[in-house]
Amino acid sequence: YGGAPGGPAFPGQAQDPLYGYFAAVGGQDGHIDADELQRCLTQSGIAGAYKPFNLETCRLMISMLDRDMSGTLGFNEFKELWAVINGWKQHFISFDTDGSGTVDRQELEKALINMGFRLSPQTVTAMAKRYSTQGKIAFDDYIACLVKLRALTECFRTRDTSQQGFVNFQYDDFIQCVMSV
Amino acid sequence: GPYGGGPYGGGPPPGPYGQPPPGGPYGGGSAPGGPYGSPYGGPQPGPYGGNVPPGVDPEAFSWFQTVDVDHSGYISVKELKQALVNNNWSSFNDETCLLMINMFDKTRSGRIDVYGFSELLRFIQQWKNLFQQYDRDQSGSISFNELQQAFSQMGYSLSPQFSQLLMARYAQRSSNPSIQLDRFIHICMQLQSTTDAFREKDTALVGNVRLSYEDFLTMVVTRML
Numbered sequence: 585y586g587g588a589p590g591g592p593a594f595p596g597q598a599q600d601p602l603y604g605y606f607a608a609v610g611g612q613d614g615h616i617d618a619d620e621l622q623r624c625l626t627q628s629g630i631a632g633a634y635k636p637f638n639l640e641t642c643r644l645m646i647s648m649l650d651r652d653m654s655g656t657l658g659f660n661e662f663k664e665l666w667a668v669i670n671g672w673k674q675h676f677i678s679f680d681t682d683g684s685g686t687v688d689r690q691e692l693e694k695a696l697i698n699m700g701f702r703l704s705p706q707t708v709t710a711m712a713k714r715y716s717t718q719g720k721i722a723f724d725d726y727i728a729c730l731v732k733l734r735a736l737t738e739c740f741r742t743r744d745t746s747q748q749g750f751v752n753f754q755y756d757d758f759i760q761c762v763m764s765v
Numbered sequence: 766g767p768y769g770g771g772p773y774g775g776g777p778p779p780g781p782y783g784q785p786p787p788g789g790p791y792g793g794g795s796a797p798g799g800p801y802g803s804p805y806g807g808p809q810p811g812p813y814g815g816n817v818p819p820g821v822d823p824e825a826f827s828w829f830q831t832v833d834v835d836h837s838g839y840i841s842v843k844e845l846k847q848a849l850v851n852n853n854w855s856s857f858n859d860e861t862c863l864l865m866i867n868m869f870d871k872t873r874s875g876r877i878d879v880y881g882f883s884e885l886l887r888f889i890q891q892w893k894n895l896f897q898q899y900d901r902d903q904s905g906s907i908s909f910n911e912l913q914q915a916f917s918q919m920g921y922s923l924s925p926q927f928s929q930l931l932m933a934r935y936a937q938r939s940s941n942p943s944i945q946l947d948r949f950i951h952i953c954m955q956l957q958s959t960t961d962a963f964r965e966k967d968t969a970l971v972g973n974v975r976l977s978y979e980d981f982l983t984m985v986v987t988r989m990l
Binding site: 617628631638640643647650654655656703704706707710713714732733736737740744749750752753756758759760762763764765 | 931
């Protein structure tokens with residue numbers, strides 16, 4: 585899982601190593617919130633050489649998997665999140681060819697295509713603009729961008745019952761979709 | 766109509782809420798520069814040369830100079846964040862600051878000048894007044910019930926499920942989840958712009974629109990700016 589060997593000694597070494605990180609940040613009630621997730625991810629070293637995630641990105645990541653709308657993640661959801669972030673991290677690393685810790689609009693576009701998103705140049709530009717600082721997108725913002733994209737896509741997909749790429753949105757539902765991300 | 770709508774246009778109505786209290790937007794007579802008073806002891810030199818630009822409130826100008834820490838003549842998200850606090854003294858969050866900067870940034874540079882800042886302060890004060898009005902028990906933050914009542918009074922008819930969703934996303938986790946001023950502003954701004962985006966597409970005003978995936982994404986992403 586990368587990073588330093590984690591967490592305090594945990595009874596039952598056969599346990600999932602991820603649980604060590606999870607429990608260490610107060611998953612006592614079996615759930616972690618955005619603050620705890622931030623600490624957890626930082627301690628686990630998943631960001632590697634990159635800057636650790638900011639709190640807002642952590643909140644976004646929780647909302648992506650927070651099926652019971654509690655604002656927290658259980659351990660299984662945390663594991664799922666971990667796998668997803670690792671996948672995105674690998675992508676990011678492969679595009680961050682100069683190791684600067686940032687990617688530009690073009691690299692973002694390539695990454696999105698790679699992940700199977702088919703977006704118009706205008707949409708990509710709008711996303712790049714939203715998430716870049718001086719034309720560059722940091723790892724943390726890249727993750728935030730992908731989380732939003734994924735959540736919005738899920739929202740859309742579940743409503744596209746005929747799988748034609750079109751949805752009839754009622755106002756209420758549209759608002760809910762957009763603002764829950 | 767299906768929207769409820771709300772009378773806001775670009776922000777809350779001036780209404781009967783009166784002028785900002787003296788001493789700056791924190792109320793209670795706090796001096797510009799934050800609740801602890803200006804650390805500089807007075808207006809600092811800057812691109813405006815110490816003269817209040819025409820049409821700008823002198824207090825807003827003074828505050829601007831304090832907040833514009835690098836004296837660039839512009840305020841960034843970071844500088845703005847340091848200037849604004851919630852009732853529990855936490856700084857305004859990044860997202861809300863970003864939204865507000867974008868709203869008052871005429872140059873699309875990601876920063877605001879003194880004119881934008883002056884309008885921003887008025888904007889915040891109006892929202893603050895509304896917030897205080899909806900915070901019926903004067904707890905300093907807005908509960909689930911207070912949020913629902915706020916939406917209703919603003920003219921929106923939204924489901925309790927939606928309010929619950931917002932609480933899960935925006936509220937501070939505690940035995941009594943509630944929403945701070947910054948997030949309340951954020952919610953209302955998003956609600957407004959999302960409603961506008963929807964209404965633009967719903968030319969027949971039937972309360973629903975047919976969107977392609979691309980359209981949907983573009984609408985949302987550009988409005989999130």
